[in-house]
Amino acid sequence: MTIELAWHQWVGIAGAAFVLLAYFGLQTGRLRGDGIAFQVANIIGAGAIALSLVFKFNAGAMFIELAWIAISVYGLVRGIRSRAAQKAAARAAAP
Numbered sequence: 001m002t003i004e005l006a007w008h009q010w011v012g013i014a015g016a017a018f019v020l021l022a023y024f025g026l027q028t029g030r031l032r033g034d035g036i037a038f039q040v041a042n043i044i045g046a047g048a049i050a051l052s053l054v055f056k057f058n059a060g061a062m063f064i065e066l067a068w069i070a071i072s073v074y075g076l077v078r079g080i081r082s083r084a085a086q087k088a089a090a091r092a093a094a095p
Contacts (some may be wrong), residue, residue, distance in 0.1 A: 008055045015048025019068075039076035043069055 005013075021028035022041035025031030031038040054060045 005091070006055070008052045011048045012052025015045040015050075015052065018045030018048065020045075033076065034082070035080045036076065036079060039072045039079065042072040043076070046072065 018041050022031060022038050022045065024043075026038060031041075043080055046065045050062060050065040050069070053065065
């Protein structure tokens with residue numbers, strides 16, 4: 001029995017691996033929920049899954065992946081802004 005997968009299916013599997021590894025990293029304390037690595041892994045993973053869905057469309061799955069990307073981009077921007085504000089406050093407080 002041989003299972004042959006098209007390239008876009010491999011991309012979807014890799015995307016799922018990115019999302020799962022990010023979640024595993026979060027649960028084990030190796031990644032922070034507001035960290036850049038966590039957010040980027042989610043964006044890449046959801047994007048790869050969404051790409052694979054273009055070839056065999058599923059509206060519900062595409063919706064969740066696009067929402068996952070949007071939420072992850074929001075978290076990424078929020079985290080970057082928060083770190084920048086903390087650095088600015090630390091510089092202002094330094095003698």
